[in-house]
Amino acid sequence: MLDKLLGDRSGNFGIMSALLLVPLIAAAGLAIDLTDALEARNQLQGAADAAALGAVAEKSIGTAEAMKMMTDGAITPAVQDAEKIFAAQIASATGYTLTDHAATVTKVNNQLTAMFTYTATVPTTLLKVIGKNEFTVTGQATAVFQTETYRDFYLLLDNTPSMGVGATTADINTMIAHTSDKCAFACHIVNNGVEDENSYYNLAKSLGVTIRIDVVANATAALMDTAVSVRRSDNQYRMAVYTFGQKAEDTKLLEISPLTDNLVDAKSKASLIDLMSIPYQGYNKDQQTDFDLAMKNIGDKMGTPGTGLTPSDPEKIVFFVSDGVGDSKKPTTCTKMLTGTRCQEPIDTRACQPLKDKGYKIAVLYTTYLPLPTNSWYNSWIKPFQSEISTRMQNCASSGYFFEVSPSQGISDAMNTLFLKIVSTPRLSG
Known part of the structure; x- marks a missing residue:
């Protein structure tokens, strides 16, 4: 079965x-x-x-x-x-x-x-x-x-008499055409607190000529708006603004705005930057542009440089705007030919190096020194080293922190470009 x-x-x-x-x-x-x-x-x-x-x-x-x-x-x-x-x-x-x-x-x-x-x-x-x-x-x-790095910017703005040159070639030509000595500089003459009505500074204003320091003042004010628009917190960027002085009789760092994160207030003050005055033509042999002293003094203002990782330890950056030609009493270390003890030279980079050695960064906006072929002083003293000015200014800057701008390119755009290059946006990764 x-x-x-x-x-x-x-x-x-x-x-x-x-x-x-x-x-x-x-x-x-x-x-x-x-x-x-x-x-x-x-x-x-x-x-x-x-x-x-x-x-x-x-x-x-x-x-x-x-x-x-x-x-x-x-x-x-x-x-x-x-x-x-x-x-x-x-x-x-x-x-x-x-x-x-x-x-x-x-x-x-x-x-x-x-x-x-x-x-x-x-x-x-x-x-x-x-x-x-x-x-x-x-x-x-x-x-x-x-996050973005925390940074303190110390704007060092050259407002010495050479920054009274016409802002553009057209402005320069207008000044030359309306001055008996064919001078392109709007010299700001103030004697005992009284403005010289016949100074070329007033002539420029009456002609509607824009001088370079006016453009720098406007660009500095506009830079504050840029900083506000890109910062991620109110304390991320702080700025201080200095010039080389109000008058030639007292050349020293002039504080236009102290270090602050109130960039609206800093903007208001920056817009009032003016050309250094002189009591008369040829005062002190025109020795008002002392880059060596300015760099030393701005370094004394900045305090200890930081990592930028926290608000209490910000990076310290000199934001230097100038045409790059020094003119000061410097009898022993001048890099060019002296006139007595007067030294006219492209910026001496030995003044920049100590700041970089201490950990500060230097951003340089070089406002191209325009040739002035009708000016005998320019032909004798500046023209021989004209080609070196840009190189020296670049060597003064920290790596990647140099920008040269001709008047026709727009100083305001150049200042914003250099600033944004420094504070480049970090990337998110996951």
Whole structure:
């Protein structure tokens, strides 16, 4: 009887099918349920990525808060921001149950790191036949953002008489055509507090001639607007403004605006920058442009240079704007031919090096010294080294911090270009 049963082949297909049905269902279920789990994970990962990136985005609450922090640590508003972004991203998602999630956002030096983790369960369908009721999916998203460096800018603006030259070739030609000695310089003569009505300074104004210091003053004021528009917090950039002095009888650094993060106030003060006055033509043999002394004195104003990683440890940058020709009493170390003890030379880079050695950076905007072929003084003393001025000014600057601009190119645009080059925007990575 048993032999007959075992030898009967008529029901084998049904038995074999029944035996194979469970693993076939399990295999099909595995493919289907894994696809569902992967889809759920992709949704959650996308939401986590958005949360981490959003928490430290350039214009985020977290970045703004981090820029104000004097020490390292967690940034609670950024955590809350990440949570909101994640919730918004998964609001309409289905097919899984979120069991856990967490966000952390921390600041270390000038780097922000956001991390978002999640755990969810995805119910199975066909795999339930083998007792597998759910899959667990987990993931993590990390975003890193480096905030801008904190910087203090000390604007050192050459306002000595040579910056009274016409701002453009057309302005120069107008002055030459209206002066008996064909002078392109609008000399600002003030004697005992009384303005000389016949000075070329007043002539320039009556002719509608723009002189170079006017352009520098306007450009400096405009620079404050640029700084405000790109800074990420009120204390990120501070600025101080200095010139070489109000009058030739007292040549020293003149503080136009003290170091401040109130750039609106600094702008107002910068717009009033004026040409240094002289009591009469040829006063003190025209020795009013002492770059060596100016560089030393600005260094004394700046304090200890920092890393720029925190508001309390900012980088210190000299933002130097000049036509690059020194004219001072310098009897022993002049790099060009003397007239008695008077030294006329391209800037002596030995005055710049001590600042760089101490850790300060020097940004140089060279306002091209325009040839004045009708002027005998220029032909005798400046023309012989005209070709060296730009090179010396570039050598004074820190690497990458030099810009030369001719009047026709626009000093305001040049100042903004150099400033933006210094404060180039960092990149977000995740």
